[in-house]
Amino acid sequence: MNSTEWKEKLSFIRNDFFNSAIKSNSGDISALETEYIGRKGFLTFLLKDLKNFSLEEKKILGPLGNTLKAEITDKISELKNKFGSLSSSGLKNDFDLTLSARPYPKGSLHPITQTINKMTEIFLKLGFSVAEGPFIENEYYNFEALNIPEDHSSRDMHDTFYASIKDSKNRNLLLRTHTSPVQIRTMEKLKPPLRVISPGRVFRRDAIDASHSFVFYQIEGFYVDKNVSMADLKWTLETFIKELFGEKVKLRFRPSYFPFVEPGAGVVMPCVFCSGQKGTCPGCKGTGWIEVLGAGTIHPKVLKYCGYDSDAWSGFAFGAGVERFAMLLFGIKDMRVLYENDLRILKQL
Numbered sequence: 001m002n003s004t005e006w007k008e009k010l011s012f013i014r015n016d017f018f019n020s021a022i023k024s025n026s027g028d029i030s031a032l033e034t035e036y037i038g039r040k041g042f043l044t045f046l047l048k049d050l051k052n053f054s055l056e057e058k059k060i061l062g063p064l065g066n067t068l069k070a071e072i073t074d075k076i077s078e079l080k081n082k083f084g085s086l087s088s089s090g091l092k093n094d095f096d097l098t099l100s101a102r103p104y105p106k107g108s109l110h111p112i113t114q115t116i117n118k119m120t121e122i123f124l125k126l127g128f129s130v131a132e133g134p135f136i137e138n139e140y141y142n143f144e145a146l147n148i149p150e151d152h153s154s155r156d157m158h159d160t161f162y163a164s165i166k167d168s169k170n171r172n173l174l175l176r177t178h179t180s181p182v183q184i185r186t187m188e189k190l191k192p193p194l195r196v197i198s199p200g201r202v203f204r205r206d207a208i209d210a211s212h213s214f215v216f217y218q219i220e221g222f223y224v225d226k227n228v229s230m231a232d233l234k235w236t237l238e239t240f241i242k243e244l245f246g247e248k249v250k251l252r253f254r255p256s257y258f259p260f261v262e263p264g265a266g267v268v269m270p271c272v273f274c275s276g277q278k279g280t281c282p283g284c285k286g287t288g289w290i291e292v293l294g295a296g297t298i299h300p301k302v303l304k305y306c307g308y309d310s311d312a313w314s315g316f317a318f319g320a321g322v323e324r325f326a327m328l329l330f331g332i333k334d335m336r337v338l339y340e341n342d343l344r345i346l347k348q349l
């Protein structure tokens with residue numbers, strides 16, 4: 001080989017190398033390195049050939065060969081940097097594997113849904129099943145069968161959203177004001193013993209403020225069996241509250257009146273905002289206690305309305321405001337936060 005042929009070979013190797021380098025991907029950089037500047041590489045061979053040339057020729061050809069070797073070495077390290085240490089093969093070189101992934105916004109359940117799920121799960125573990133009822137009710141299920149008398153203030157136009165039409169039995173239609181009608185609908189359909197909860201939306205003619213809204217959520221619960229007593233109610237509610245807020249929480253049952261239970265109780269727990277310390281806490285209006293449930297043993301009249309023999313069967317019932325629980329669980333003092341759906345807040349809950 002004379003010096004012209006040597007130079008042509010060198011130029012051929014250069015073109016060949018740079019063409020291959022353009023097409024290379026993370027998997028073949030090392031192969032490329034071995035192929036051109038490895039111990040038996042194309043360029044290595046050509047450089048070895050220099051020993052057959054005269055000193056004069058070596059002075060010209062040597063630097064040419066070394067320059068290409070330096071160029072190839074630089075390119076190889078540039079490619080290695082580009083692909084980093086990831087050498088999984090098969091990826092095209094227009095993927096930049098060093099770029100971090102694009103952030104992908106993740107959705108989450110609304111705090112009210114989270115609260116309903118939490119509460120429901122506990123009752124499922126206690127053997128309750130879930131039933132649902134319609135939002136549009138009639139007076140019979142919402143009031144009459146629950147022993148709510150004709151002149152009770154909750155039947156008032158000021159409290160209840162009435163529709164201007166009646167149902168086929170000439171009963172006034174309305175948006176249910178509580179989840180208690182689901183008790184009646186379920187007992188009508190099923191025979192005791194029964195253990196049922198019913199979460200859902202309810203409607204009242206209330207103005208919106210920190211603790212009221214015209215649409216909100218309740219969870220109703222009831223249990224009918226032989227010899228069900230206040231003691232069963234107390235155990236069930238205490239177990240439920242302890243599961244939600246911890247073993248140390250103490251409940252108080254205070255006498256209260258709801259037409260569909262007898263006796264009736266208002267269930268209170270120590271305020272989570274001031275730890276029951278009273279004073280000027282807005283969470284409990286300074287009383288140190290927060291009412292979390294209404295409850296009682298089911299009124300015999302209600303059992304009779306549903307066709308149950310009230311001498312053979314007895315039961316307890318309870319109703320809870322879901323928003324109240326959401327506020328206690330998430331430490332929210334103003335209920336409106338739950339309805340405004342400000343993403344900056346929802347993302348934290």
Ligand code: DAH
Nearest residue numbers: 178258294295296317318319
């Ligand atoms: N329905 C009642 C309300 O909306 C809550 C309630 C109280 C439900 C006592 C019950 C109960 O089942 O026993 O205010």
